[in-house]
Amino acid sequence: MAHNTASTDTFAKYLLLNAERFRGRPAMRFKDYGIWQSWTWEEQLNEVRALALGLQTIGVKRGDKIAVIGANRPRLYWSFAAAQSLGAVPVPVYADSVADEMAYVLDHAEAKFAVVEDQEQVDKVLSVADRVPALTDLIYDEPRGLKDYDHTHLHDYGTLRETGLNRFAEEPGATEGWLDEVAQGKGSDLSVILYTSGTTGRPKGVMLSNDNFVRSALNGNGFDNLGENETTIAYLPLAWVGDHLFSYAQSYTAGYCVACPESPETINEDRREIAPTYFFAPPRVFETLLTSIMVRMEDAGRVKKAMFDYFLAHAGKVGERILNGETVSFWDRLKYQLGDFLVYGPLKNRIGLSRMRVGYTAGEAIGPELFSFYRSLGLNLKQLYGQTEATVYITAQADGKIRPDTVGLPSPEVEIKIADNGEVMYRSPGVFVGYYKNEEATRETKTADGWVHTGDAGFFDADGQLKIIDRAKDVGKLASGALFAPKYIENTLKFFPDIKEVVAFGHGRDFCAAFINIDLTAVGNWAERNNIAYASYQELAGHSQVYETIAAHVDEANRRLAREPLMAASQIKRFLVLHKELDADDGELTRTQKVRRSFIAERYGPLIEALYDGSTEKFVETEVTYEDGRKGIIRATVKVVDAKVHDAPKEMIREAAE
């Protein structure tokens, strides 16, 4: 390459570089009015510069914090780059936060400006404006419904952009001034503050520098050989570190194109049209995809269904081995080819992954069966273990060295050690600067010599691959002293398409018990086919036939647990199907959809007691919060059911005896 990229240490500098080296290549796509619109790197530079010059006119200066709230739209990504080019710090905020959470983050970050998507977000921010004293101006992308608002401190993105374009064309010195600001940016400058949703307590603002992001992105690009030819689709929350890396930092450093979906509801269609080559999804998305495939196949004709089942079984047998480059008989390969033509190919096309070269899943442990299912189709899906504090990468699986039950080898430039209590610790160039305005938490998490506590318990296996068991503080012991790793049990159950969420209990108890959330798509479809009428989630969840189905799944899960010596003791003895879906709005899940265990234990105390006191049903009242902050009450009588516990299979006992 003719350019020297070593001195390129900020994203604004990368933007200038890309506008030269990848001038005519696409940088961004966005489906609008039903058509994919695209911007080349040169056009992206124009957009970012125009916004930056516009932002200057409303007083954005070096060091200012700019909140960014909304869905994955090009203009919001441009506002990251525009803010950074001026030395301001973008603070992406989860768009679906309720007003109260948003107020906390905006105030804690001392956001002076906010770039938001539409009227909904404008209203939300305005409703808490009195609690965010630093906030002066709001900028919105979508003007609809905002015409009659007071525009003294409210700006249309389009108008600011126009102002910026005019300054670029006419104002002497404006562009030079901007380039000067860009040149002033340093690698050690703060790049972005990302608020972690946190499974406990208030969110913390993780400060990440340009160096953190540039180094991590370059390492990631090198590891997976990502170049300017990749395409990815941006659909995960802007405030999540993964999206900031995959849809922003890596795109700027590698020069690849990011596609923004038309709306959050059209993501499946849009992914099909774009067919990303580099794709990331948390296990939940893969689960939902699998569920929707299975549900559709239930409705398929007999011949189709038989073909589907036959070839999927074949893929399950040899697919992963072919992908890993192991030896497979010629006949099996031939059959796999035929299956690819008849089933796997169309299936991959259907879920928009037919061009996928590198796929990652992370955020939570993925069910081994779920993981193997996708890999058996020939998809290079890998696991990654990361954290906001590490600028994502801690470990990642290298091509060809994939095992479903580990998270891979340490990523480039990452050192890992296991603390005495089993906690995983790491040190890398991606390690965060600190928590914003929270010295104490920074000291608790990051040691003086740069090691970071992950909070996860894990160990290295014989191959040197890292295995994560659970959150360090969640791993407990049953009253008998046997290990109790709730997430492991939950993941075993969550593989069943009918089950969406599980919360397992057992620490300090005599046995393991669980709350179960049914998956409304899967179970609703089953109910429809079986002529079972239901009016609400609650009614379906309490249906006796649903209970029977779930009991069968629990039984199967117990069989699987029985096969694992460490886990056999934590088979589920009693369970109940919750009367409401666990919801982030009620604080039961984090914004990244992780279960908040202690909160749930507190909120559903009576139900947990019912699991352990032998009662067969329990009446509960639960308060729910709607997205606009209003509250309501759900009342229900929840049934509690016993499940059978299995012995370890005979051959294993023999093995153990030998």
Add this chain to the structure above:
Amino acid sequence: MNPRPDPNHLRVSDDGIAKGGVLLDVRNVSLAFGGVKAITDISLNVMKGEIRAIIGPNGAGKTSMLNVINGFYTPQLGTIVFRGKERRSMKPHQAVGQGIARTFQNVALFKGMSTLDNIMAGRSVMMKRHIGWQMLWHGPALREEIEHREKVEEIIDFLEIQHIRRTPVGKLPYGLQKRVELGRALAMEPTLLLLDEPMAGMNLEEKEDMSRFIIDVNQQRGTTIALIEHDMGVVMDLSDRVVVLDYGKKIADGPPDEVKNNQDVIDAYLGVPH
């Protein structure tokens, strides 16, 4: 470059009536089916740019009134002045030509056709090319179709129904079908939009969405709206003026607050001891 449409371009052409001028004036209209008097001597007007609600108990004559306005029924007595032109009888398609579009109490869409095609159907009255060209679907006809498709995409974007663009309408939940129907009415670029119970059978969330769309249609596109609705909360929040019918007669007319406290209205809704 990807220009986004200026919201001002979405506005319906100016017809010489200033905002707040009388767009529709119904004068002393009576309608009877045999011996049944559906509407008795009712006068009401709709100002340009407002949201006008027509409410009343079941059988009060609300839908008949709407049918009179868009020419489906011809009243025996009285006159209707729309955009300054007087008429008594008119065919519904002439109403469309004059800039009146409507939605129905029971969704009236082509169930087997996609959302996109249903809304395109709303544009058909504006397709000017000869049927021969249309059949060839080439040259001018194709260009015309592309122009209309752009308008339709604007509406799809406006109503946030991108995700169901290709879905057959019959497979959609009721709330979305209602939204598609609104989309088809909007495709006609009406001056006056008649909505017959736009929120019937919807849950709270769907009602909130629909309310927002109605306000947006009114404010962004400058469309005058006359609607019938049973949900009093919605009516009182949305409308600028409310007319109340009971047994085919007008019993109150005015701003929501005034109507709410009118004794006749309270009696009509709650009943009076005889």
